[in-house]
Amino acid sequence: MTAAAPAITPDVVKAHGLSAEEYARVLEIMGREPNITELGIFSVMWSEHCSYKSSRKWLRRLPTTAPWVICGPGENAGVIDIGDGLACVFKMESHNHPSFIEPYQGAATGVGGILRDVFTMGARPIANLNALHFGAPDHPKTRHLVGGVVAGIGGYGNCVGVPTVAGSCDFDPGYNGNILVNAMTVGIARADRIFYAAASGIGNPVVYAGSKTGRDGIHGATMASAEFDDTAEARRPTVQVGDPFTEKLLIEACLELMAEDAIIAIQDMGAAGLTSSSFEMAGKGGVGVEIDLDRVPVREDGMTPYEIMLSESQERMLMVLKPGREDIARRIFEKWELDFAVIGRLTDTGRMVLKARGAVAADLPIAPLSEAAPVYDRPTTPTPRPAVLDAAAVPAPASVMGALETLLSSPDFCSRRWIWDQYDHMVMTDTVERPGGDAAVVRIHGTGRGLAVTTDCNPHYCGAHPKTGGAQAVAESWRNLTAVGARPLAITDNMNFGNPERPEIMGQFADCIEGIREACLALDFPVVSGNVSFYNETNGKGILPTPTIGAIGLIDDLSRRTSVPFKAAGEDIVLIGATMGHLGCSAYLRELHGRRDGAPPPVDLAAERANGDFVRGEIVSGAVTACHDLSDGGLLVAAAEMAMASGLGATLTPPPGAPALHAFAFGEDQGRYLVTTADGPALVSRAEKAGIPATVLGRTGGAELTLKGAGTISVVQLKAAFEGWLPAYMGDGVA
């Protein structure tokens, strides 16, 4: 280091987010005082974002294996076998903090980052999804954030040429100070050609490819590990700016190189950039690495080793190549107009040695730094158990159909068309089921098979009863996939929580994990990748616990699938699953009565599985013409969605013994589906034989939705309510 290097004072240590105990461990590992570059490296490697120090203990509890799992958590993304020699590679990751500070670029670079995680492993990205949570619509920042985030996702995804096919979006005051932007990418690779991060082969070249390194986003990983306070606006770290056109070139260059026999290990430079990518590659391979920082392509003059190592410039890759393959790789990357440089080699020292201007800029042991990364068993306090709400104690609305109209025009239920109209959801021409259904369906190119993809989480359930909420998120994603006729295969989890140093937050986290675990086990639905985002908290107030689940299912024959719209008049409508009229934590309670109390609906995983397996069987056999799973909003909202999607009405009659009309209409009992079929009684009798609750509720037809005892409303009127709110809110005007 030069003489001008800053001294390592306690303030400098603190500014790097290291506690006194953690710094003592740094001194022990180094055997001396670290210089500023070394301190920076420790700081990012031991940040919550990179080390999972608060969550690791709990994440270990998740089921991660199944016969079809090729690679579980720990790599850039999860990999599952989808038959025909192909694998599906997918992961979801948060970009919450950057998106709050600069919504367009924050969301855009979130998409870019998750794309890289997937193509790093050798997969061509075929679909993007996004789960968004914003603050209250009347909060002064919300409109600006919605506009920026949606434009950023569209801007990046559309330019890079990968369709954005599905997602979710909701609003709650709990996200006023911390929005959530969870981005997911799904890719397809040859199952025998998956690329991993573990480096090997002493002397092998370490190669840098992609964009140049600039001074952007330095210490982003540390920012994502600190809660906001009022100075966050003033602190304003340099936000990264993404370049989707470079990303597109990087995808093509990497996939082209991957077809050659040249790559030993590959890792994208995401959070903590060159530091975490080189550490992970060397650490996983049990080797050392020597890097000459003077050879790193830089955008600006005078960048210090500290800045080069911690920069979060986008669209960059680090690779270890087989010896003698540098020229092939260089030709490919230069053809795609990308920077390419051999910046170092692997060593047998087990150390990371960085050189700059002929001197050693940093020298750290790799294994001790990774192994000594702090793991915390943080105290947990369970969330107080909410009382189960008796449906009889919840007032009925003046008009059930009026309540339906209110729900459909509310921020959480209205049409998301304004959002997905900004996304290219058709590029690559394999999108079979577009946004707006239960799950999007993407054809596996050139085949008659498809992948169903979805994201889910009900933060209200998770807030009231984290374990039930965690299980429900998994169950609902499983149900979404089932409702299009897919076999659910695996999930990725994106855990968004407040400050883990507070026991009640850690209690939410632990319980959500437990719920996810139970549901994954019961549904044979392993977790193959994931991401944890803590410190989603402003001035001591955390977000609602939000474990977003991204799920993948396989459709073996795309001609045997279903979708939400009613298909024809005169078909029977059958309700599958038991209806108790559970109104605790329901949308009805929130939107009609301004109440958020009660326990969420119980999740009976055995019934969930039995009902779903039955419905899938009926879909695959061809008996079902339309299918929609029931979730928040309940039965009448689902029926209205089927009607609106088709323009066809329906008449429904509550069966004998149904709960009170409003509880029947809006109760959120789990494990249920509405299906249409030519012969309802036959389907019900097959269900009865299988021990599945099923009832014929009515018939499709006409231009109105009628619920006997509650009244009638025209589908046109429902649609007007449904389509109006979001465009009006965003100021696009509806005449």
Place this chain on the structure above:
Amino acid sequence: MRARVHVTLKRGVLDPQGKAIGNALKSLGFSGVGDVRQGKYIELEIDETDATRARARVGEMCEKLLANTVIEDYQIDLDQ
């Protein structure tokens, strides 16, 4: 009074558009061009005669609308 405002990306922030311009110049045969950075230029007529007040008002406009101060800087020039 007329205010002329230049809005540019902050130093160190990646400028994909500038990069594209640089590449295009190079492919057209313009040699010797180094880093290219681009921005936008805004002209405003404001009913103000006092330069200090004008600068303050335009500064506020920049902070609130004209520039995204998270990633952009602005420079204000005034013509009497």
